[in-house]
Amino acid sequence: MNFYERLMQLDRRWVYLGVAIAVTIPVLFPFKVPVYVTPEAKSVYDFVENTKPGEIIFLAIDYDPNAMAELHPMAKAIMRQCFSKGIKLLISALSQNGPGMAEQLISEISKEYNKKNGVDYVYLGYKPYFAIVMLAMGQNFRIPFPTDYYGNPLDSLPMMDGVRNYDDVKCVISIVAGNIADYWINYANGRYKVKVALGVTGVMSADYYPFLQSGQIFGLLGGLKGASEYERLTKQEGVATEGMSIQTVAHLVIIGFIVIGNIGFFMSKKNKVKR
Amino acid sequence: MRRQLPIFIVFIAGIFMIIQYFIPHQSFEFIYEYAMDWIIIIGIFAMLLGLWSLTRASVSKVQTKAPGWGFSVMTLFGLALMLFLGFYQGNKSIAEGTHFMDLFWYIYTPIQATMFSLLAFYIASAAYRAFKARTILATILLVTALIIMLRLIPLGPISGINQWLASWILTVPNMAAKRAIWIGVGLGATATCLKIIFGIERAYMGKD
Amino acid sequence: MVTDLNTALWNTIAMFLTFCIFSFLYKDNPFYKIAEHIVVGVSAGYFAVILYWNGLVPKLWDPVFKQGKWYYLIPGILGVMMWTRFSKKYSWISRLSIAFYMGIATGVAVPLYVQNYVIRQLSSTMLPVHFQNTTGIFNLLIIIGVLCALIYFFFSKEHKGAMGSAAKVGIWTLMVGFGAGFGVTVMGRVSLLIDRVIFLRNYFDSFFTWFIKYIL
Helix, strand or coil: CCHHHHHHCCCHHHHHHHHHHHHHHHHHCCCCCCCCCCHHHHHHHHHHHCCCCCCEEEEEEECCHHHHHHHHHHHHHHHHHHHHCCCEEEEECCCCCHHHHHHHHHHHHHHHHCCCECCCEEEEECCCCHHHHHHHHHHCCCCCCCECCCCCEHHHCHHHCCCCCHHHCCCEEEEECCCHHHHHHHHHHHHHCCCEEEEECHHHHHHHHHHHHHCCCCEEEEHHHHHHHHHHHCCCCCHHHHHHHHHHHHHHHHHHHHHHHHHHHHHHHHHHHHC | CCCHHHHHHHHHHHHHHHHHHHCCCHHHHHHHHHHHHHHHHHHHHHHHHHHHHHHHHHHHHHHCCCCCHHHHHHHHHHHHHHHHHHHCCHHHHHCCCCHHHHHHHHHHHHHHHHHHHHHHHHHHHHHHHHCCCCCHHHHHHHHHHHHHHHCCCCCHHHHHHHHHHHHHHHHCHHHHHHHHHHHHHHHHHHHHHHHHHCCCCCHHHCCC | CCCCHHHHHHHHHHHHHHHHHHHHHCCCCHHHHHHHHHHHHHHHHHHHHHHHHHHHHHHHHHHHHHCCCHHHHHHHHHHHHHHHHHCCCCHHHHHHHHHHHHHHHHHHHHHHHHHHHHHHHHHHHCCCCCCCCHHHHHHHHHHHHHHHHHHHCCCCCCCCHHHHHHHHHHHHHHHHHHHHHHHHHHHHHHHHHHHHHHHHHHHHHHHHHHHHHHHC
16 A cells, blocks of 8 residues: 555544644634625624614524534524614524523523513423424414413513514524424415524525525524624624634644545556556 | 225315415414414324333333343433423423523533534544545535635635635525525425325325 | 532533543443433433423413313324324324324425425526626526526436536536535534534633632
């Protein structure tokens, strides 16, 4: 086996070690990188900025702990922007382990802004069969959610006075991992014409550009990059902004491995032809 | 009858829902709202099926002392502990700050998040091994991926060009490709739904 | 993060479990297996409790026993019928509940899939084409890309001649799409690892700060 063939067949644990070092060093020695804001992220920010105090935004926390890394910073940034502007939030958690995510978010951010449950925000909680829940909410929020997450009847909450369905909220911003995003577009926007914006994981972000172009969603935040763009727009540097510098180093290392693999491939091929 | 009745129910319910979409009359809305409401209640019981299935499988493994039965004890222990903590304080158990939520945050969340973080290593390894410019198509894929990955890296004077190029790739050719895929998904899903409604597709019923 | 003994203990458990999972990168081992099996049990328990307090109580128990809406027993009975799935003799009863759900879900989906995934997407592809600026040219590229990619997926006719050339342009478009998908996927996966490493850094930082303070 010559050098180039060995280059192509490096033990995968060396690759793991390379990635581990690439992520650990910038965590221990942080630095800053510029964050370029995309028009699709700015659309979400501008919409929330133009929402008047007292109006309601529906924030759907539709992710589990496995997507927390990318989506929790995004959800925090949006929630902070809404609370700082006096916008009321109607929150749901339609993924199986999402309720815990939303509960943590609410308890942390509402304390920062001194917001009260039932007055400044209402947390609806979870129900199974999210597609049916979305359709039912289009008729009346009380059909799938007669009570909030804590067991309080919706009719007893001051914020829900006169709030019946999607017609009474400005938009739905869904922070989502998985195919729940498809149903927000298809059912909530498709049937009830409520404006929808998505905050999705990096893996999913490339898939939703057709809906952005067609106007079925008005904004798209993609992964940790989308979260860092939103943090930049709202001037609150957090985990996402810190993560961008680490992403830079990790990406360089992965690109390096791809280049090494290709050099090995082409040089081995060349040597085989010579022989 | 055991197969015909469910097929008949699917047909009636399916056709009613399709017609209901086009006729926003109050009587249709009335049935529609109740249907949505009842489905959610049925869904709650359906989800609990999974819990029963897991418990049965773990208990069976422990009873028969199958290989790895000790790990099934851990599963049952975790399940029992969560159920106990989730009920002993009533509905206050699910609020932040309780032991139930502590287990969610300090046991479930780190394990789940770390399991998925292993994918970072696997994708690097997969990219190193499989991402070779063997053919023109593979080269197009590779070059596109590199441009998208480079948008996170400050490239000095050519950062602006790379940002524009990445944005163009996402909003023009990528958008066109994904649109074709979504149209295919829509047509396929519609065909499958119609096959279920008309009783051609019966896999959901299971075997006799 | 670590501010007192309680948070120190919980965060130490979280740190230990994180390393248990990371140990799988070297090779499979009992620590990884323990963590894996615990998470399955804890996850199932968590979901069952949430289903009970958020689902069963407000949707069935309260309406039937506190509000006197006895007709809610009908979906309750349909739900319990689902559980007959595990019985060999009575599993056919569960088909009735499943049929009810399948009929409604598929009926609702048909017009919406056609409207949103097909008609709306096709109508959004009808873009103005002109050569006055780059927008017109890019619109043309979008139209060609969508049509050629759709032609590529049409396997009922052999990809020869004009159709073959269109299918070739289609597969190039799809490759650009998949390449973009891979690029964003790398970012997505690395983000997950970044979060864990930041957690470990914050844990060790705050733990040793607290520990020194606690000892002193």
